[in-house]
Every structure is written in structure tokens, then in C-alpha cells.
Amino acid sequence: MSKSVAQRRSKIRSRIRGRISGTTVRPRLSVYRSNKDIYAQIIDDSKGVTLCSASSSEDGIKDVKDNKVAKSALVGKKLAEKAMAAGIKSVVFDRGGYLYHGRVKSLADAAREGGLEF
Numbered sequence: 001m002s003k004s005v006a007q008r009r010s011k012i013r014s015r016i017r018g019r020i021s022g023t024t025v026r027p028r029l030s031v032y033r034s035n036k037d038i039y040a041q042i043i044d045d046s047k048g049v050t051l052c053s054a055s056s057s058e059d060g061i062k063d064v065k066d067n068k069v070a071k072s073a074l075v076g077k078k079l080a081e082k083a084m085a086a087g088i089k090s091v092v093f094d095r096g097g098y099l100y101h102g103r104v105k106s107l108a109d110a111a112r113e114g115g116l117e118f
Contacts, residue, residue, distance in 0.1 A: 080114020
């Protein structure tokens with residue numbers, strides 16, 4: 001019996017979330033990738049609060065005429081800037097069931113360059 005891509009991703013995502021949890025000291029950097037945009041947020045799971053977020057649909061990024069991988073890098077840099085302003089230096093990375101490759105890898109690498117540690 002074949003499973004859909006969404007069912008497969010859901011199973012992987014729940015397995016990842018079983019192991020990874022964001023704390024006040026080290027919040028979780030969560031990635032969501034749609035066909036058009038990419039969204040990232042830093043979450044404190046112990047309080048259930050989003051500390052900061054960035055997406056490719058924000059002003060300044062959506063106007064850039066570039067491919068989706070390059071826009072993902074811009075989202076990673078913007079998220080790292082917001083995190084540094086909020087005093088967050090270290091996070092755990094939650095790839096959300098996606099393969100660590102392409103847009104997800106581009107966002108993670110840019111966030112590292114911006115100063116986040118994970």
C-alpha cells in the first residue's frame with residue numbers, strides 16, 4: 001500500500017517532534033515550506049510562545065526577483081537578525097519532516113551565518 005507524500009512527511013515530522021523540544025534556554029527553529037513560500041519561526045515549547053518569525057512573504061523579501069533557494073537564504077538571515085535582537089543565540093533545528101536539502105538547507109546555512117548556533 002502506497003502512502004501519500006503528506007502522510008509520509010507527517011510520520012517523519014511526528015518522529016522528529018518526539019525527540020526535539022524547544023526550551024527557554026534553547027528554543028526550537030521550526031521550518032514550514034509551501035510550494036510558493038517558506039516560513040521559519042523560533043518557538044519556546046515550554047511556554048508555547050513564538051519568540052520571532054520570518055517568511056518569504058514579508059516585505060523586502062517578496063519583492064526580490066530570485067529563485068526560491070535564494071529567497072530561503074534571505075529568510076534565514078532575517079530570522080537570525082530578529083533572534084539576535086531578541087537575545088537568542090542558540091536553537092535546536094526542526095526541519096519539519098522535510099529533507100535537509102535545497103530550501104531547508106539554504107535557510108539553515110544562512111541562519112548559521114547570521115550568528116545562530118545549532
